[in-house]
Amino acid sequence: MTGNNKLLAILGNYKPAPWRGRYSLSRLFFNFYLLVMGSFVAIAIFADFVISTAVKGITDDYTSRFMRGTVLLIEEELFRKPRSEWPRTIEALDRKFAYKLEIVDRWTLSLPAAQAEKLDGGELAIDAQGDIIYHRLKQTPQILVVGPISPERNPEYRRGMPLDLRISLLTWSLIGVCLAIVVWLWVHPVWRDLEAMRQTARALGEGLFEARAPIMRSSAFGPLAETLNGMAERIQRLIATQKELSCAISHELRTPIARLRFALEMLAETHDAAEGERLSRMMESDLDELDGLIDSSLTYARFEREQPELHLAEVEIAPWLEEQVEGIRLLGRQLELQVDTDALPPQLRVDLDRRSMPYAMTNLLRNAIKYARTRIRVSAEIVGDQIQVHVDDDGIGIPPGERERVFTAFTRLDRSRDRSTGGYGLGLAIARLVLEQHGGNAFAGEAPLGGARFTLSWPLSQNVTES
Structure with a gap:
């Protein structure tokens, strides 16, 4: 049973315990x-x-x-x-x-x-x-x-009864009545807030994760309600992500598993050594595809679930971009990969996480390699207080109505399932998650080369912490 199914089973079997000694307002x-x-x-x-x-x-x-x-x-x-x-x-x-x-x-x-x-x-x-x-x-x-x-x-x-005793009793009675009014005016809104939070917690315990605590009348419970709503939102998002991942991964696994089963059947029936070697290479390729799918899915789930703490460091952006492009140049084969940093001030340094930002950059470059015909250009510029890195290709481009949807996990615009452009639809989703953690964004547009342009944008300077 997967972690998602276990969580749903626990929530399904959860029964709120009866409130022993439940306090009424009175x-x-x-x-x-x-x-x-x-x-x-x-x-x-x-x-x-x-x-x-x-x-x-x-x-x-x-x-x-x-x-x-x-x-x-x-x-x-x-x-x-x-x-x-x-x-x-x-x-x-x-x-x-x-x-x-x-x-x-x-x-x-x-x-x-x-x-x-x-x-x-x-x-x-x-x-x-x-x-x-x-x-x-x-x-x-x-x-x-x-x-x-x-x-x-x-x-x-x-x-x-002595006069002083009667005066004392009257005074204490008036004090008691005034205090009762004050206590009631204080207790009543507090009770309403507690009751609202109890109902919200009970709904969440029953699996209704869309339930939210209303605005608290008492300032003492405002932060608690915000924390409860934030927790409910996060749980709802995590469960939705787990469901989406489970469904998408199950769907994506069918193709390589079907090819593996078909290749095994063919391998058992063939006596031709060349054909057997070809089938073995196909099976090895399918295993690589399965391994890549699992690795990409785990990476996406980790970024979506954990929201890891950033360890920012000052990095000179021009050499860093050259390093990222050189690390993937071999995959481009005959493609021309260019890095253009002429629009940047000399020795410009920006803040980024050395562990997570390469995920975003590599995924954009891999995506461009899939669709580019002859040329890919990586450039950077400063827009306001943001550093923007563009990855342009001369491929088929992306229709304007689809440019936002490509950042949704397991979304692929091409209808083919072949290994050259199939992918898993996770690279761009991971890139956006990384940029959101940096306080920025990833978006798509039209490239000057005629194909698609993908842009990573984040603040030039942030709070730098030691890794």
Whole structure:
């Protein structure tokens, strides 16, 4: 089984796995909302704790100064009367204040060391919650306790919830609603983009390689969608190329294989040594044709599939063209091959890949040798920022309507299948692939010699990397 058939078989048998725990939009929203809101509340509580701890001393000092006058007035009112009347006096005063008043013995209190020291030193002491004040009544063991606020006497507490707590709850509710709106506005387009990409990936997994991800509403998924579409395009192109190669190669193999089978049958039946030698030469020629077809097909598939990285180098173009022509001059036999670089500046250097560009040049020269009658001319010129190399022949030429089609793989304009001009229709396709990798193009036209002109065009200067 060929690599293409294996790939198609795998894709045909592929079944998308069920999405376990698939998130719906509401679930994604609530999970993200709870995460954000929980983090926000945790940060707010921590910040409140830090701030409260930092300002506690300041708050306690402010409370002491604020309540000192009231406490001293209550103390003076008590000392105007005998100590036996203090309970009745404090009870009468207690009914006039919003916070609770009482007198206790010093030994009944358990305060932090710092507050106990203040209390014994005649200053106001405050409990850990900051809502009860303690004051020692002069040098007696009696302690005046002021607070906490009595719910029965304060109208704000009669509703069952302190005002500051109600304000806090209302504030947090408004923050929660605003945050929910913001999270929804952020999550909804993200979910739509994720769902669109999921549908595209699922279609690709089912073998629908024409599927493409739509334009993403979220900029975060734009590059991912472009990458996915690029991958789908490349897979679609590779599969199409493999199908085309498989069909074309299968078709091209029939002729030499049929001739080999016919020659074998004839060889088995003949007893003439000369005829046997002729059939053997035919079979050897067919084997060479098969070898050439396979080599050309592999070269085309490699350039089409891998898009190999270019290793550009600066090359003096005139000697390089002479070298390419000399390497193939023997195949031209009686043909006249000329190289004309007079239109180029002296010692002009251009950037090209020394490994791949000879493929393009050799294929153009081989094509010209097939169709030229007496003469082939290779010339070069500068057009704008491009270097253009022309290969002209004096053959039959190419009709204008067919000049683009000849660069399609396995396309041959001649209808003959003989070995002189048959070819495989891959040389020009390989030449165009090489030039596209160089950022240029290969195209056909009419030659001044009367036949066909094939032109390789690519930028004079590119980023040069070491090979």
